[in-house]
Amino acid sequence: xxxxxxYQKIYARVRQIPEGQxxxxxxxANLIGLPRGARQVGYALNxxxxxxDVPWHRVVNAKGEISLRSEPGCETIQRQLLEAEGITFDxxxxxxxxxxxxxxxxxxx
DNA sequence: AAACTGACTAATA
DNA sequence: CTATTAGCCAGTT
Numbered sequence: 001x002x003x004x005x006x007y008q009k010i011y012a013r014v015r016q017i018p019e020g021q022x023x024x025x026x027x028x029a030n031l032i033g034l035p036r037g038a039r040q041v042g043y044a045l046n047x048x049x050x051x052x053d054v055p056w057h058r059v060v061n062a063k064g065e066i067s068l069r070s071e072p073g074c075e076t077i078q079r080q081l082l083e084a085e086g087i088t089f090d091x092x093x094x095x096x097x098x099x100x101x102x103x104x105x106x107x108x109x
Numbered sequence: 110a111a112a113c114t115g116a117c118t119a120a121t122a
Numbered sequence: 123c124t125a126t127t128a129g130c131c132a133g134t135t
Contacts, residue, residue, distance in 0.1 A: 004132070025117050029130085035118095037130045042116035047132090059116080067116040074116090 003047075006032070010044040013104075017058045020086040021102040022095055024062050031104055042067060057081040058102075064095040 003011075009032040017023055025038035034040055045056040046069060057078040061067045066082075068075045079089065087100050 006131075026119085029117085034130065036128090038117035038119095039115070039129085040117090040131045043132065044116095046116050056116085061116080062118055069116060 006040065007044045010041050011054045014054045014056065014059055017055055017102050020100065022058045022060050022087060022100045023102040024060060026062055028059065060095060064097040065093060
C-alpha cells in the first residue's frame with residue numbers, strides 16, 4: 001500500500017502524542033499544514049493497520065469523543081486504551097480536552 | 110476523467 | 123442542543 005507524503009506527516013504527528021494526552025483531527029490537520037483537512041487525518045488513520053506504530057486511539061474528534069471505524073466495538077477498545085493511559089471520560093463518554101489536549105510543544109522539537 | 114464516499118471541523122441559523 | 127453548507131485529500135467505481 002503506497003502511503004502518500006501527507007499520510008506520513010499525519011502518522012509522524014500522531015506518533016508524537018505522549019501518553020495521557022490526546023489530539024483532535026483538526027489539531028493534527030492544522031499542525032501538518034491542512035487547516036481544513038481534518039477528514040484526511042481520519043481517513044489516514046482509517047487506512048492504518050494493527051502493525052502501525054501510530055497510536056490512533058489518542059486521536060479524537062473536536063468534541064473529545066471517540067470516532068469509530070466501520071466496525072462495532074472499536075469504540076470500547078479505544079476508550080479502554082485511553083483509560084489505561086490515564087485519560088478520563090465524563091458521564092457523556094467524552095474526554096476532558098482542557099485536561100488532556102496535547103500541546104505540540106511539550107516534547108522534543 | 111467524473112462522481113461518490115469517508116474515523117472531520119467550523120460557521121451560520 | 124440540531125440542521126445545513128462548504129472545505130479538504132485520497133481511494134474506489
